[in-house]
Amino acid sequence: GEDVEQSLFLSVREGDSSVINCTYTDSSSTYLYWYKQEPGAGLQLLTYIFSNMDMKQDQRLTVLLNKKDKHLSLRIADTQTGDSAIYFCAETPTVGAGTALIFGKGTTLSVSS
Amino acid sequence: SAVISQKPSRDICQRGTSLTIQCQVDSQVTMMFWYRQQPGQSLTLIATANQGSEATYESGFVIDKFPISRPNLTFSTLTVSNMSPEDSSIYLCSIGDGSPGYTFGSGTRLTVV
Numbered sequence A: 001g002e003d004v005e006q007s008l009f010l011s012v013r014e015g016d017s018s019v020i021n022c023t024y025t026d027s028s029s030t031y032l033y034w035y036k037q038e039p040g041a042g043l044q045l046l047t048y049i050f051s052n053m054d055m056k057q058d059q060r061l062t063v064l065l066n067k068k069d070k071h072l073s074l075r076i077a078d079t080q081t082g083d084s085a086i087y088f089c090a091e092t093p094t095v096g097a098g099t100a101l102i103f104g105k106g107t108t109l110s111v112s113s
Numbered sequence B: 001s002a003v004i005s006q007k008p009s010r011d012i013c014q015r016g017t018s019l020t021i022q023c024q025v026d027s028q029v030t031m032m033f034w035y036r037q038q039p040g041q042s043l044t045l046i047a048t049a050n051q052g053s054e055a056t057y058e059s060g061f062v063i064d065k066f067p068i069s070r071p072n073l074t075f076s077t078l079t080v081s082n083m084s085p086e087d088s089s090i091y092l093c094s095i096g097d098g099s100p101g102y103t104f105g106s107g108t109r110l111t112v113v
Helices: none
Strands: A005-006 A009-013 A018-024 A029-037 A041-048 A055-058 A061-066 A073-076 A085-094 A107-112 B005-006 B010-013 B019-025 B033-039 B043-049 B070-071 B075-082 B089-096 B109-111
Touching: A005 A029, A005 A085, A009 A018, A009 B005, A018 A085, A018 A107, A029 A061, A041 A055, A041 A061, A041 A073, A073 A085, B005 B070, B005 B089, B019 B089, B033 B075, B043 B070
Parallel strands: A009 A107, B010 B109
Antiparallel strands: A005 A018, A018 A073, A029 A041, A029 A085, A055 A061, A061 A073, A085 A107, B005 B019, B019 B075, B033 B043, B033 B089, B070 B075, B089 B109
């Protein structure tokens, strides 16, 4: 079945760039997502990328997609302490309303000042 | 995008009892999804709820334990029945309305004692 893998922890200093990596197995994945979960909070959609794109940039966030290697990354520029959270990679094979997301285990980002 | 109101936000329950979690959406949506997030884990899909039909459960989840109602296009409930400490988790509802971004409720943090 489909599987999404992420590294579990990342620790960076404030002001540095953070890169969170994700690999997935489903070659039919159409959309790939990054969600952020702060302590005690729900899931916040950060960004998503369509499978026919290589890169998407949104302010401090850059998403890179290597479809050949089924590798997705999220780069956060100028990381701030407020970026400390769990980041989930997720994918769906279709964009149809009946398809649920499949999540990775999440990467805990710790930002020190 | 749609807004989901999920409640309760948290609860502490005695083992053997049941808890019903509600999700109200501010617009009509076809599909709603229910996820479980066990402590330190990723999100696991429990079931997909389509208005007017029985929910579709994922492997490892059964209707007797997690009955779901979907009486109209803006509302759904998930009941966690005959609870045990292993049911202590965050439960989240989500909607897929056909657009790329899936919206999540704020989650229900359940502790079973």
